[in-house]
Amino acid sequence: MCAHILVAEDDVRQATVIRRYLEHEGHTAVVVHDGRAAIDQARRRPPDLLVLDVMMPVVDGLQVCRTLRRESDLPILVLTARTAEEDLLRGLGLGADDYMTKPYSARELMARIRTLLRRARPTAEVREEPADDPVLRVGALMVDPVQHAVWFGERRIELTAGEFRVLTVMAAAPERVFTRRQLLMHTRGADTFVTERTIDVHVLNLRKKLEPDPRRPAYLVTVIGVGYKLTDGTDDFPAKPRGER
Incomplete structure (x- = not known):
């Protein structure tokens, strides 16, 4: 998959x-x-991906990130220092699709870029065995892991890569309560420089x-003192702490 990258x-x-x-x-x-x-360069010749x-x-x-996200859905991978947590969270909040902390492995950076490009070009994916990778449905919500697409009823929802990873994990196990740490491990693996606040930003x-x-x-319901769960929207009451009547 060859691409033009800024x-x-x-x-x-x-x-x-x-x-x-x-x-x-x-x-x-x-x-x-x-x-x-x-x-200026992104406006002059829109790239397939921006490493920023x-x-x-x-x-x-x-x-x-803020300026270009208002203008397009260009995939954006942010590079930031390990200690710049606020920059990281702000970047995700502004619509960055992924991030890496410095210092980083160039090979890992290429792997992240390949993943973002595949997600940005869903039509290039051929679904030969749909039964092996079904669309996830939770009430009116539909998540297609292969096409990297999300619908809410008839409305197509545009998500960043990080938001999509979190939603996919939760849609695969509706009503299950996930702690922030569990969601981090499912979506980021053993990246020790990522904090649980990242999950809060994605959920927000x-x-x-x-x-x-x-x-x-x-x-996307908060289970107080535990984490989050994805429901079909028909819960009669919000989740309460254990022991509360």
């Missing part, structure tokens, strides 16, 4: 390494070194996109 990274050495790896995999890569140039560093001159990566964004009233969620 790399926005002010560290010239890191940008060169990323570009070489991308070209080795058959992609074309354009490199810019500040946020303003990233926005957070700490950049002129315009920072978070503002780049999912509620904004799925719930008729995000302030009173009927589908």
Whole structure:
């Protein structure tokens, strides 16, 4: 799968390494070194994917993410320092599809890019045995893991890669209560630099996109003191702490 990828990274050495790896995999890569140039280049020639560093001159990566997300559903992979948790959470809140913390493995970065490209091109996937990977249905919600698509009734819902991973895990086991740690392990594996707050951000964004009233969620329900569960929206009462009458 060859793609046109925009790399926005002010560290010239890191940008060169990323570009070489991308070209080795058959992609074309354009490199810019500040946020303003990233926005201009993405508008001039829309890429298939953007690799975006957070700490950049002129315009920072978070503002780049905010600006471009308003204009398109371009897949965005954010690069951030290990200690910049707030930047990470803000990036996810602004619509970034995935992220990696620095320092990172170039091979792992290429693997993440391949995953995002596959999800952004669902028509390239051929579903030969649909019974082995069925559409997940929870009430009016439908999640298709192969096509990376979500519908709520007749409405198509656009999700980031992180939001989709969380929703898919929960849709595969409706009514099951997941702790934040369990959702992290299902969606991120042993990435020790990811915190449970990441799950809270994804759930908050999912509620904004799925719930008729995000302030009173009927589908993505909080189980106080435990975590979250996905329901079909027909629960009569909100979940209560154990022992409460």
